[in-house]
Amino acid sequence: MKYLLVLLVVSIGIYLWRQGRREEMRERAAPPRRPAAPAVGAPQDMVRCAHCGLHLPATDALAGSGGAYCSAAHRRAAEG
Numbered sequence: 001m002k003y004l005l006v007l008l009v010v011s012i013g014i015y016l017w018r019q020g021r022r023e024e025m026r027e028r029a030a031p032p033r034r035p036a037a038p039a040v041g042a043p044q045d046m047v048r049c050a051h052c053g054l055h056l057p058a059t060d061a062l063a064g065s066g067g068a069y070c071s072a073a074h075r076r077a078a079e080g
């Protein structure tokens, strides 16, 4: 009777182990979707720094009389 109990416990253990393995296999077959990458904004217009030629988004550029600049220093350098 004691052995029957042990057998029962072992078979339950094997059953649960197999159940877990099956779920593991399923997960491997269809990996959970990764969280979506942060949405990338719409493409931005790129402008070229009139002083150094660096390309940068128009929103980051500094407008000057001679065109767009990447920084105040370059605007100063180009326009005096």
Ligand SMILES: [Zn+2]
Pocket (backbone or CB within 6 Å): 049, 050, 051, 052, 053, 054, 069, 070, 071, 074
């Ligand atoms: Zn520049």
